[in-house]
Amino acid sequence: MTKPSNDKLDQLVADARRTSEQREKDYRAIALKMYPHICGRCCREFNRENLHELTVHHRDHNHSNNPSDGSNWELLCMYCHDNEHQRQLEARQGNTSAESKSAGATFNPFDDLKSRLGGKGKPDG
Secondary structure: OOOOOOHHHHHHHHHHHHHHHHHHHHHHHHHHHHOOOEOOOOOOEOOOOOHHHEEEEEOOOOOOOOOOOOOOEEEEEHHHHHHHHHHHHHHHHHHHOHHHHHOOOOOOOOOOHHHHOOOOOOOOO
């Protein structure tokens, strides 16, 4: 028995990856020329040595939407970029289930703060 050839599929996947990587290089290069090398969230500045840590984030999360004016892009450090995508993922997961919406934190560390302060309000200090 011979295994069916996946050459066409492998070639298609390789071409798609190469095209995606080239498109990413193109819009990243444009965005780096267009915007100051500063993270849009944490305001960390980047220079030649650490510029590889600065990423291009698509505001609408559509990597094919690359207008030449850069209106769908913002520069984020890799940490803020990961955080942004994690927040989006959690928001989507939270919006799909009624259970996850109601399941919030139940402990409030400040519940008895007023009684701990003796009902005085702000402590002197």
